[in-house]
Amino acid sequence: MDAREKEIEKLKDYKYGFSTDIENTRAPKGLNEEVIKFISNIKKEPQWMLDWRLKAFERLKQLKEPNWQKPKYPKIDYQDLYYYSAPKSMDDKPKSLDELDPKLLETYNKLGIPLQEQARLNGIAVDAVFDSVSVATTFKGELNKKGIIFCSMSEAIREHPELVKKYLGSVIPLSDHYFATLNSAVFTDGSFVYIPEGVRCPMELSTYFRINATETGQFERTLIIADKGSYVSYLEGCTAPMRDENQLHAANVELVALDDAEIKYSTVQNWYPGDKDGKGGIYNFVTKRGLCKGKNSKISWTQVETGSAITWKYPSCILMGDNSVGEFYSIAITNNHQKADTGTKMIHLGKNTKSKIISKGISAGFADNTYRGLVDIAKKADNARNFTQCDSLLMGNKCGAHTVPYIKNKNSSSNIEHEATTSKISDEQLFYCNQRGLNQEEAVSLIVNGFCKEVLQQLPMEFAVEAQKLVGISLEGSVG
Amino acid sequence: MLTIKDLKANIDNKEILKGLNLEIKPGEVHAIMGPNGSGKSTLSNVLSGKKGYTVTGEVKYFNENLLDLEIEERAHKGIFLAFQYPLEIPGVNTNIFLKTSLNAIKKAKGEKELDAIEFLKLVKQKAGELKFDEKILSRQLNVGFSGGEKKKNEILQMSILNPKLSILDETDSGLDIDALKIVSEGVNALRSKESSFLIITHYQRLLEYIKPDFVHVLINGQIVKSGGSELALELEKKGYESLS
Ligand SMILES: Nc1ncnc2c1ncn2[C@@H]1O[C@H](COP(=O)(O)OP(=O)(O)OP(=O)(O)O)[C@@H](O)[C@H]1O
Numbered sequence: 001m002d003a004r005e006k007e008i009e010k011l012k013d014y015k016y017g018f019s020t021d022i023e024n025t026r027a028p029k030g031l032n033e034e035v036i037k038f039i040s041n042i043k044k045e046p047q048w049m050l051d052w053r054l055k056a057f058e059r060l061k062q063l064k065e066p067n068w069q070k071p072k073y074p075k076i077d078y079q080d081l082y083y084y085s086a087p088k089s090m091d092d093k094p095k096s097l098d099e100l101d102p103k104l105l106e107t108y109n110k111l112g113i114p115l116q117e118q119a120r121l122n123g124i125a126v127d128a129v130f131d132s133v134s135v136a137t138t139f140k141g142e143l144n145k146k147g148i149i150f151c152s153m154s155e156a157i158r159e160h161p162e163l164v165k166k167y168l169g170s171v172i173p174l175s176d177h178y179f180a181t182l183n184s185a186v187f188t189d190g191s192f193v194y195i196p197e198g199v200r201c202p203m204e205l206s207t208y209f210r211i212n213a214t215e216t217g218q219f220e221r222t223l224i225i226a227d228k229g230s231y232v233s234y235l236e237g238c239t240a241p242m243r244d245e246n247q248l249h250a251a252n253v254e255l256v257a258l259d260d261a262e263i264k265y266s267t268v269q270n271w272y273p274g275d276k277d278g279k280g281g282i283y284n285f286v287t288k289r290g291l292c293k294g295k296n297s298k299i300s301w302t303q304v305e306t307g308s309a310i311t312w313k314y315p316s317c318i319l320m321g322d323n324s325v326g327e328f329y330s331i332a333i334t335n336n337h338q339k340a341d342t343g344t345k346m347i348h349l350g351k352n353t354k355s356k357i358i359s360k361g362i363s364a365g366f367a368d369n370t371y372r373g374l375v376d377i378a379k380k381a382d383n384a385r386n387f388t389q390c391d392s393l394l395m396g397n398k399c400g401a402h403t404v405p406y407i408k409n410k411n412s413s414s415n416i417e418h419e420a421t422t423s424k425i426s427d428e429q430l431f432y433c434n435q436r437g438l439n440q441e442e443a444v445s446l447i448v449n450g451f452c453k454e455v456l457q458q459l460p461m462e463f464a465v466e467a468q469k470l471v472g473i474s475l476e477g478s479v480g
Numbered sequence: 481m482l483t484i485k486d487l488k489a490n491i492d493n494k495e496i497l498k499g500l501n502l503e504i505k506p507g508e509v510h511a512i513m514g515p516n517g518s519g520k521s522t523l524s525n526v527l528s529g530k531k532g533y534t535v536t537g538e539v540k541y542f543n544e545n546l547l548d549l550e551i552e553e554r555a556h557k558g559i560f561l562a563f564q565y566p567l568e569i570p571g572v573n574t575n576i577f578l579k580t581s582l583n584a585i586k587k588a589k590g591e592k593e594l595d596a597i598e599f600l601k602l603v604k605q606k607a608g609e610l611k612f613d614e615k616i617l618s619r620q621l622n623v624g625f626s627g628g629e630k631k632k633n634e635i636l637q638m639s640i641l642n643p644k645l646s647i648l649d650e651t652d653s654g655l656d657i658d659a660l661k662i663v664s665e666g667v668n669a670l671r672s673k674e675s676s677f678l679i680i681t682h683y684q685r686l687l688e689y690i691k692p693d694f695v696h697v698l699i700n701g702q703i704v705k706s707g708g709s710e711l712a713l714e715l716e717k718k719g720y721e722s723l724s
């Protein structure tokens with residue numbers, strides 16, 4: 001075992017906590033027009049894209065950072081951040097994996113996402129985003145044969161401007177709110193997906209986000225368009241090194257489903273959560289929104305949020321098309337000093353629209369976990385239906401769980417159901433499991449996985465097992 | 481296999497076991513009877529390692545100090561407690577619980593763990609023997625089970641885990657006449673030269689089906705009388721009054 005491997009061995013609590021020593025190209029520190037031009041320029045963007053960014057930046061100046069959320073955080077100095085950081089070797093983007101810096105390949109191997117042809121995960125296409133750039137996208141050629149576009153956002157802006165122009169900002173408007181607008185001004189990379197009419201995407205698409213550089217924010221931008229009658233299942237994973245500083249991840253994700261199309265979007269978020277005393281960790285302030293634009297369309301969000309110092313996000317659905325369906329399945333685990341304020345918004349605009357919300361919040365240590373959700377039924381949304389179930393599980397008595405459901409109902413033909421429970425893992429239950437040969441951690445993992453089962457079942461098979469393990473690991477040391 | 485000497489247990493400054501002595505040899509069946517609140521469940525909890533008691537005295541299990549072992553280590557080494565009140569664990573599938581438990585014990589013993597198919601075969605067989613409806617095993621652990629079903633589920637787990645020392649805490653309470661017979665048959669099927677039983681019960685009836693080698697009377701934290709199976713009959717007639 002060499003010194004580096006030993007170090008990794010030490011990172012048992014958070015095995016993704018290593019960092020890659022790599023030379024970076026960075027934008028100058030700070031948030032200003034020059035930096036935005038730098039980003040646009042290094043990505044070889046057309047003028048319209050730069051104009052769009054600058055417009056967002058103008059709007060940003062008029063917006064205030066929100067402060068209504070439960071988890072408070074120290075003021076972020078936006079001028080003291082880097083908004084672009086990428087491995088130097090990516091400056092003149094390598095064309096093939098053979099040309100990719102071996103250090104990057106090694107990083108992804110360690111993360112369990114091998115990019116090399118021979119080692120790739122079966123049936124899963126991966127877009128690997130490292131700080132501010134996509135370093136590789138696998139299976140592109142195969143997908144292309146079906147007319148599917150799966151590439152980095154930067155590439156899409158250059159190669160598919162008509163699609164990007166049409167849909168970018170169509171779900172999350174340019175000046176939606178502070179963090180979304182900040183993202184619109186400085187976004188770097190993320191994934192772009194287009195599934196043509198009538199095509200069922202033959203494999204799982206996924207993006208693996210990695211923060212590596214210090215003092216750098218990650219501003220991912222992802223756009224997925226499912227054309228009429230198409231289907232796609234997409235999964236994102238996220239990790240970051242262990243650091244004492246808090247790092248900002250402010251992503252925008254937009255989904256558009258046209259008539260009869262379906263998008264299944266899953267997240268396994270495992271950003272560095274900070275240490276046991278609450279030092280360091282990622283601020284995960286993300287805007288995710290899906291538009292069920294066409295009739296009979298469906299968007300389903302599944303999230304397993306185990307990492308980050310603060311998770312603050314509401315993956316939402318705008319149910320515009322008649323008979324469209326929105327779903328939100330969430331597991332949010334907070335341990336030690338982690339905080340989460342997460343949930344969803346289901347905006348019913350079309351007739352016979354249906355939404356389902358299943359939220360499982362687990363709190364341990366000194367953590368605080370809030371479910372916040374909105375079910376909004378518009379006047380014309382005849383026969384809209386919503387079912388919401390929010391369950392909280394507490395471990396110990398120093399943590400908190402809160403449920404804040406908002407309902408706006410302007411149509412009397414609608415049907416809204418809400419169920420909520422709060423429970424605790426009892427010492428008696430643990431004793432029972434221990435007596436049957438399970439140690440404390442195995443017992444907690446079993447009970448918690450049982451509690452989250454309905455959500456875990458929504459994950460693509462390939463990831464369900466990993467997520468189950470993650471659920472157990474995230475709560476290690478929380479009892480006994 | 482089990483030697484208990486001068487065992488005392490306190491909880492919240494209240495002494496519950498007050499110097500208990502007992503020896504169980506391999507293959508023996510011991511029954512413990514005694515009035516409510518005399519400390520029977522406390523004894524089974526202390527033997528299986530439940531936290532919260534201040535325990536003194538000595539408990540030798542084979543050649544080890546049982547009191548030094550963690551709860552799960554005791555389970556790995558063959559101690560099984562059929563709970564007086566089995567716990568409900570919402571969301572956890574009964575089959576998965578059973579499989580996790582069996583494999584945790586197998587792993588600790590260095591044996592090969594069972595895969596899903598091997599496990600289901602084993603469960604099917606054991607459930608069949610106990611006339612236990614398999615469908616119930618795909619439900620959440622003990623959630624919504626009837627009192628008798630919970631008890632049967634404990635015995636099913638016992639027969640799958642094949643322990644060396646089984647402690648049955650009032651397993652017969654709540655069982656119907658037929659179930660009592662079946663459960664007893666299950667216990668009898670497990671009886672062997674190596675496996676021993678400590679059976680806590682209020683009813684002599686169970687001991688007609690499972691013939692004990694010894695019957696002990698536990699009153700106020702101590703064993704006040706021991707004898708053969710005839711002692712149970714005597715108690716049934718005279719009650720505990722005459723002994724206390
Ligand atoms: N946490 C506790 N604090 C105080 N007293 C306790 C505690 N747990 C048990 N006891 C008491 O210890 C005594 C013995 O209880 P135990 O459950 O062992 O009785 P038992 O013999 O199993 O009775 P039963 O036949 O009713 O099941 C009872 O008086 C009970 O109230």
Ligand SMILES: [Mg+2]
Nearest residue numbers: 520521522564
């Ligand atoms: Mg009792």
